[in-house]
Amino acid sequence: MHEQLAAVGVLFAIGPGDSTAGPGFRFLLSVPLHVHIGVTAYAACNGLGRTTREVIDGLVSGRRGLTACPLEVPFAVPCGVVPGDLPPPPAELAAHDTRQLRIGLLGFAEIATAVEQAIHRYGAHRVGLVLGTSTGGLAEGEAAYFHWLSHASAAPGYDFERQHVFGAFTEALARAAGITGPAYTISTACSSSAKVFSSARRLLRSRRCDAVVVGGVDSLCLTTVRGFHSLGVAAPQGSRPFSLERDGMNVGEGAAFLLLERDPTARVHLAGIGESSDAFHMSAPHPEGIGAAQAMRNALADAGLKPSDIDYVNAHGTGTLRNDSAESLAILAVFGAQTPVVSTKSYTGHMLGASGATEALLCIVTIERQFIPANLGVAPRDPELGLHLPEQRMDTRVRRVLSSSFAFGGSNIALVFEEAVSP
Amino acid sequence: MSYLLSLGAWMPGRPDPETVLSGQCVTDLSQRPKCHGFSPRMLRGTSELTRMSANVGAQALAHANLERAQVPLVFGSAWGEINVALEQLDMMLTDDGHVSAVLFKNSVHNTSTGILSIAFENHAMSTAIAAGPLTVAYALLEAQMLLDDGAPLVLVVVGDESLPPSLRHIATTPPFGAAFMLSADPTPLAKARLLPMESGGGPATLPHAHPSELDAHPCRTAYSLAYHLYRGSTGTVSLGGDDPASRWTVHVAPHRPA
Numbered sequence: 064m065h066e067q068l069a070a071v072g073v074l075f076a077i078g079p080g081d082s083t084a085g086p087g088f089r090f091l092l093s094v095p096l097h098v099h100i101g102v103t104a105y106a107a108c109n110g111l112g113r114t115t116r117e118v119i120d121g122l123v124s125g126r127r128g129l130t131a132c133p134l135e136v137p138f139a140v141p142c143g144v145v146p147g148d149l150p151p152p153p154a155e156l157a158a159h160d161t162r163q164l165r166i167g168l169l170g171f172a173e174i175a176t177a178v179e180q181a182i183h184r185y186g187a188h189r190v191g192l193v194l195g196t197s198t199g200g201l202a203e204g205e206a207a208y209f210h211w212l213s214h215a216s217a218a219p220g221y222d223f224e225r226q227h228v229f230g231a232f233t234e235a236l237a238r239a240a241g242i243t244g245p246a247y248t249i250s251t252a253c254s255s256s257a258k259v260f261s262s263a264r265r266l267l268r269s270r271r272c273d274a275v276v277v278g279g280v281d282s283l284c285l286t287t288v289r290g291f292h293s294l295g296v297a298a299p300q301g302s303r304p305f306s307l308e309r310d311g312m313n314v315g316e317g318a319a320f321l322l323l324e325r326d327p328t329a330r331v332h333l334a335g336i337g338e339s340s341d342a343f344h345m346s347a348p349h350p351e352g353i354g355a356a357q358a359m360r361n362a363l364a365d366a367g368l369k370p371s372d373i374d375y376v377n378a379h380g381t382g383t384l385r386n387d388s389a390e391s392l393a394i395l396a397v398f399g400a401q402t403p404v405v406s407t408k409s410y411t412g413h414m415l416g417a418s419g420a421t422e423a424l425l426c427i428v429t430i431e432r433q434f435i436p437a438n439l440g441v442a443p444r445d446p447e448l449g450l451h452l453p454e455q456r457m458d459t460r461v462r463r464v465l466s467s468s469f470a471f472g473g474s475n476i477a478l479v480f481e482e483a484v485s486p
Numbered sequence: 487m488s489y490l491l492s493l494g495a496w497m498p499g500r501p502d503p504e505t506v507l508s509g510q511c512v513t514d515l516s517q518r519p520k521c522h523g524f525s526p527r528m529l530r531g532t533s534e535l536t537r538m539s540a541n542v543g544a545q546a547l548a549h550a551n552l553e554r555a556q557v558p559l560v561f562g563s564a565w566g567e568i569n570v571a572l573e574q575l576d577m578m579l580t581d582d583g584h585v586s587a588v589l590f591k592n593s594v595h596n597t598s599t600g601i602l603s604i605a606f607e608n609h610a611m612s613t614a615i616a617a618g619p620l621t622v623a624y625a626l627l628e629a630q631m632l633l634d635d636g637a638p639l640v641l642v643v644v645g646d647e648s649l650p651p652s653l654r655h656i657a658t659t660p661p662f663g664a665a666f667m668l669s670a671d672p673t674p675l676a677k678a679r680l681l682p683m684e685s686g687g688g689p690a691t692l693p694h695a696h697p698s699e700l701d702a703h704p705c706r707t708a709y710s711l712a713y714h715l716y717r718g719s720t721g722t723v724s725l726g727g728d729d730p731a732s733r734w735t736v737h738v739a740p741h742r743p744a
Contacts, residue, residue, distance in 0.1 A: 223653055
C-alpha cells in the first residue's frame with residue numbers, strides 16, 4: 064500500500080505511447096523528470112495585517128493577530144479578522160460581491176503586477192488560477208437564507224451562483240486579473256489551499272500552463288465559528304498549539320496568493336508534495352497520525368530529501384488536543400525529536416481554506432529571511448508530545464521547510480519548500 | 487490518453503448507468519441512493535449528494551473489481567453541500583441555537599471523498615473541485631493530469647443534488663451523479679479511450695445527450711460523457727464553456743484490444 068501511495072506523488076516520465084497524435088495533440092505532454100517550480104511572487108492579508116509587509120512583520124515580531132469575534136455568536140471567542148474596511152469590487156464584479164471576494168481582492172492587489180507581467184510573458188491563456196476555500200461566500204449565503212426565512216422571498220441583490228458557490232470567487236478573480244487559462248477552486252476543507260499547489264504543479268508539468276497563481280481565501284462566517292464551537296474545539300482565550308494548556312483553535316480569515324512558474328532562478332522552489340487520506344474518520348485525525356506521517360514521507364520522497372534535510376516543520380498545529388497529539392506522533396515518526404516544529408495558527412487563527420497557502424507563504428518568508436518563528440503561547444509545552452518547540456524566534460540557517468495541512472475527510476498534504484542553490 | 491474501465495450513475499428511480507442513460511425508471515422516485523457496505527453511523531447526517539457520490543463511486547469501483555485498490559479520488563460538485571449548510575442555519579434559529587457537530591463535519595465540500603476513502607480503506611490522495619458549469623471539465627482534467635503524473639488509476643465522481651426550496655428559483659433539477667473509473671493503461675477491462683482534453687478548440691462533434699430535466703444541472707455534461715462512453719461513440723464531447731475560448735472538449739472512442 065505504501066508503495067502505491069508514494070507513487071502518487073512521484074514524477075514519472077511520460078512514454079511515447081502517451082503522446083498519440085489526435086485531436087488532443089496540442090496538449091502533448093512533455094514532462095521532464097525534474098521541473099524547478101519557483102515561487103516568483105506572493106501576497107497575503109489576514110488578522111496580522113492588510114498588507115504582506117504587515118503580515119511578515121507580525122511573524123517576525125511574534126505578534127498575535129487575533130481579536131474579538133465580530134459575528135453575533137452566543138459565546139466569546141477570538142478570531143483572526145482582516146483589519147479595516149474592505150473596498151467593494153469593481154463594478155464589473157459587483158454581482159460577485161462578498162466579504163470573501165473583498166479579502167481576495169485586497170490580497171491580490173499586491174501580486175497583480177507580477178501576474179500582469181506573467182500574462183505579458185506567456186499570454187493570458189497560459190496562466191492558470193487555482194484557489195482554495197472552505198467557506199466560499201457562505202457569509203452572504205447565511206444572510207440571504209435568514210432573509211428568505213423571514214420574508215419568504217429571495218434577498219434583494221443576492222446571487223447564489225456568483226456569491227455563494229465555491230467556484231464563483233475564482234471566476235471573479237480570474238476576470239479581475241485577466242487570466243484566461245484554467246481557473247478552478249479546490250475545496251478540501253482545511254487542506255484546500257495546500258492542495259492547490261498539487262494541482263498547479265500538474266498544470267505546469269503537463270505544459271498546460273506556463274504560470275499558475277495559487278492561493279486561498281476564506282472569510283469569517285457563522286457556520287464555521289459556531290461549527291467549531293459545536294465540536295468543542297473553540298479556544299476562548301486564543302489558541303496555543305502544542306502547549307500543555309492548549310484548549311482549541313480560533314477561526315481566522317484571510318487571503319494568500321503565490322505565483323508559480325517553471326523558473327530555476329527563483330529564490331525558493333516548491334521541492335516536493337506528498338498527499339494521503341486517513342480513511343479513518345470524517346473529522347478526527349487518525350490517533351497515531353498514520354496518514355499525516357505518510358503525507359510527510361511522500362513529500363520527502365518526492366523532493367528526494369531525507370528527514371534531516373528539513374530545517375523545521377511548519378505544523379498544521381491547530382491547538383486542539385487531538386490534532387496536536389496525533390500530529391506530534393506523525394512528526395516524531397518521520398523526523399524524530401530534534402527537528403524544530405512551529406505552528407503559526409496562534410498568529411493568524413486557523414484560516415481553514417486559506418491556511419495552507421498562507422503558511423506556505425510564511426515558510427517561504429522564513430527561507431528568504433533565515434529564521435524559524437516562535438511558537439506563541441506554547442509555554443508550558445506539553446512534555447508528552449516530545450517535540451522540539453522553539454519558544455523564541457531562532458535566527459538560523461533555513462534551507463528547507465516542510466509544511467503540513469490536514470483536514471476533515473482525512474485529507475492530508477505536506478509541501479516542501481527549498482532555497483534555490485546559487486549557481 | 488486514458489481509458490475508461492467502468493461507470494457509475496444515479497438519478498431518482500434510475501440506480502445504475504443503464505437505467506440512467508436509457509431514462510428508464512425502475513425504482514420509486516423517492517428512494518434514496520443505496521449505500522451497501524457503508525456503515526449507517528458513517529452516513530448519519532450526510533446529504534443526498536454524499537450518498538449519491540458514495541453510491542456511484544462504489545458502482546464504478548465494483549464494476550472494475552477495484553474495491554480494495556488504493557485509488558486517487560477526484561470529486562467535483564458545483565453547488566456542493568448546500569442542503570447541509572442551510573440545515574445548519576435552521577438549527578441556529580431553534581432551541582439553544584447550537585449547530586450539530588455531525589452536520590458540521592458533513593458540511594465540507596469533500597465529504598464525499600472522505601466517506602468513500604473510509605468505506606473502501608483507500609489511503610490514496612483525493613481532491614475536491616468546484617468550478618460552476620465547468621466542474622466536470624476540471625475534475626476530468628485533474629484526473630487526466632494525475633494519470634499523466636504516474637497514478638495508474640483515478641476515480642472521478644461528479645454530481646449535484648437538487649437545490650433547497652429557498653434557492654429553487656435559480657434552478658429546478660433532479661439530483662444526478664456519475665463516476666468514471668479511469669486507467670492510464672489499456673487493461674483488459676478498458677471499454678473506451680479518452681484523449682487529452684482540449685480547451686479553446688472546435689465544437690463538439692457528438693451531441694448533448696442529457697435529458698431535458700437536467701438542463702439546469704451543473705454536472706449535465708457528465709451525462710453526455712457517460713452516454714457516449716457507454717454507447718461506444720467516437721467523437722468529441724463538450725464538457726462546457728459558453729464561448730469557443732472557454733470551451734472544453736474531450737475526444738472519446740471505443741477501445742478495441744489488439
